[in-house]
Amino acid sequence: MKLKDIEPLRQVKLLADLDDAQLERLSRGAYLQRFPKGTVLFDPGDSPDFLHVLLEGAVELIGRTSGARETTIQILWPVDCFIPAAALTSTPYLMAARTLEPSQILMLEASNLRRCVREDAGLASIMIALLAGQFREMVRQVKDLKLRTGTQRLACFLLRLWDETGEGGAARLPFSKGTLASRLGMTAENLSRAFRNLEQAGLEVRGSRIVVRDRDKLEAICCLDALIDKQDAALSVQDR
Amino acid sequence: MKLKDIEPLRQVKLLADLDDAQLERLSRGAYLQRFPKGTVLFDPGDSPDFLHVLLEGAVELIGRTSGARETTIQILWPVDCFIPAAALTSTPYLMAARTLEPSQILMLEASNLRRCVREDAGLASIMIALLAGQFREMVRQVKDLKLRTGTQRLACFLLRLWDETGEGGAARLPFSKGTLASRLGMTAENLSRAFRNLEQAGLEVRGSRIVVRDRDKLEAICCLDALIDKQDAALSVQDR
DNA sequence: GCCATCCTTTGATTTCGATCAAGCGGCGCA
DNA sequence: TGCGCCGCTTGATCGAAATCAAAGGATGGC
Numbered sequence: 001m002k003l004k005d006i007e008p009l010r011q012v013k014l015l016a017d018l019d020d021a022q023l024e025r026l027s028r029g030a031y032l033q034r035f036p037k038g039t040v041l042f043d044p045g046d047s048p049d050f051l052h053v054l055l056e057g058a059v060e061l062i063g064r065t066s067g068a069r070e071t072t073i074q075i076l077w078p079v080d081c082f083i084p085a086a087a088l089t090s091t092p093y094l095m096a097a098r099t100l101e102p103s104q105i106l107m108l109e110a111s112n113l114r115r116c117v118r119e120d121a122g123l124a125s126i127m128i129a130l131l132a133g134q135f136r137e138m139v140r141q142v143k144d145l146k147l148r149t150g151t152q153r154l155a156c157f158l159l160r161l162w163d164e165t166g167e168g169g170a171a172r173l174p175f176s177k178g179t180l181a182s183r184l185g186m187t188a189e190n191l192s193r194a195f196r197n198l199e200q201a202g203l204e205v206r207g208s209r210i211v212v213r214d215r216d217k218l219e220a221i222c223c224l225d226a227l228i229d230k231q232d233a234a235l236s237v238q239d240r
Numbered sequence: 241m242k243l244k245d246i247e248p249l250r251q252v253k254l255l256a257d258l259d260d261a262q263l264e265r266l267s268r269g270a271y272l273q274r275f276p277k278g279t280v281l282f283d284p285g286d287s288p289d290f291l292h293v294l295l296e297g298a299v300e301l302i303g304r305t306s307g308a309r310e311t312t313i314q315i316l317w318p319v320d321c322f323i324p325a326a327a328l329t330s331t332p333y334l335m336a337a338r339t340l341e342p343s344q345i346l347m348l349e350a351s352n353l354r355r356c357v358r359e360d361a362g363l364a365s366i367m368i369a370l371l372a373g374q375f376r377e378m379v380r381q382v383k384d385l386k387l388r389t390g391t392q393r394l395a396c397f398l399l400r401l402w403d404e405t406g407e408g409g410a411a412r413l414p415f416s417k418g419t420l421a422s423r424l425g426m427t428a429e430n431l432s433r434a435f436r437n438l439e440q441a442g443l444e445v446r447g448s449r450i451v452v453r454d455r456d457k458l459e460a461i462c463c464l465d466a467l468i469d470k471q472d473a474a475l476s477v478q479d480r
Numbered sequence: 481g482c483c484a485t486c487c488t489t490t491g492a493t494t495t496c497g498a499t500c501a502a503g504c505g506g507c508g509c510a
Numbered sequence: 511t512g513c514g515c516c517g518c519t520t521g522a523t524c525g526a527a528a529t530c531a532a533a534g535g536a537t538g539g540c
Contacts, residue, residue: 063379063382063383063386063387064387065383065387065388065463065465066463066465069387070387071383071386071387073379073382073383073386084372085371085372085373085375085376086372086376088368088369088372088477089368089369089372089373089472089475089476089477090478090479091372091376091472091475094376094379094380094383095379111479114477114478114479117361117364117365117368117477118361118362118365118477119361120361121357121358121359121360121361121364122358124357124361124364124365124367124368125357125358125364127364127368128328128329128357128364128367128368128371129328129329131325131368131371131372131375132324132325132326132328132329132331132371133325133329134375135325135371135374135375135378136325136326136331136334138375138378138379138381138382139303139313139334139335139378140334141378141382142303142313142378142381142382142385143303143305143311143313143334145382145385145386145425146303146311146313146385146425147303147304147305147309147310147311148305149526149527150526150527151526176487176488177487177488178486178487178488185385185386186527186528187527187528187529188487188488188489189488189489189490189527189528189529190526190527190528191488192488192489192490193489193490193527196489196490207488207536223305223306225305225306232329232331235329235331236329237328237329237354237357237358238330238354239330239351239354389495389496389497390496390497391496416517416518417517417518418517418518426497426498427497427498427499428517428518428519429497429498429499429518429519429520430496430497430498431518432518432519432520433497433519433520436519436520447518
């Protein structure tokens, strides 16, 4: 399905400041499509023909080795783009992408995007902010993996979840525990045990419902670090 | 020491295509400086006033937690830039930087860089390629950490080193084993044991001299993966 | 309602890596 | 020459996480 109008693009926060003409150029050769849950959008090694924009649903980015082992590297929520680093430089994907939920995805033609970026410094600055944010997210993950234990990673994840959604009563895990385990770099078995450990620290778990009874105790466990755990605010190529 | 001319900038491969006027603008408020070994250039949380360009020597980027634990996230060689993601978006560093060797470093004023990027789509495209490459490097590291054991990471590191420098006889570790251990996400003790294990796979280690006697056996151990282990070629915002 | 399937939990065991402790060897320096 | 420091190695022990095996528990289809 070809894109009829530029409205969907308006949902992308980073693109909000572009004018109609810029958005029109950007959306040439674009598709808006729905995918059922579990659809593989691309595999590692594929060459990127589109920049994907997730408008509805959820997508996981997956790393693989030849030995069939795989791990969830990132989980994306609307509205987010993937994977600009590959699409902008026309280099093979390092990760696979698979929908975790029925999803609506806007696909911008990569070659057209590259042309727009080469000609339009404003759009280029937006892409720079996007890439910088994604780089920083990966740096955070490396720090998380190398400096913390599995239980600590879980505790930090839960605290962030709690602060974002759980304030009033209970938070809800936004995906399966198997996926969470993979995202945190542990097995499903160990994730289960980690939850059990955290119950001694005032955490309440029933299915995917989470209640943090004692925030301080949980913080003490995971040695929360503002630079790892706080998301960046909206980035831009501006002085501040 | 203020920058007298734009010659040093010519050494940065990504900037090679810029003309004199562009380079002159970019180098306004720039410094060229030498630092002894072990100098801390900045700490996590600092706000980035410069984009650093390493012209000579070596620099390590370090992640820390509040608990004083630290890990080497990346080791940089000439000519490379750090850290564009922070400098371009004016967000606090997530890592510290420390010289591993006496180093010569070019420091481009960040606010001037941001101005140049906003106005110059060509320069912006170069920064996009730079950021994309760094993002991909971090993705590779996450895959490396989550999908391989310490010994496998070492084997892969050595194979890459061997292919780059060791062909004729012996390769030489470019930094101390302690630093290598931290970079690979293991302790110095375990690194030592990992070397011992690999000696059963036809590896020869004497001090920092390495000889790969049986490349195939080593490859079999580390399940080499082209997408993790091969460096990207020169990136750009071009079709290919 | 019932069955098949998938997700999750639990226990037992093994592997891997961190930590602790001690010893070796080189190097700079008084 | 002798001393102390630092980087590296080695062994012993501890803790964390992976693996293997099995059993609940939820879910969706028929």
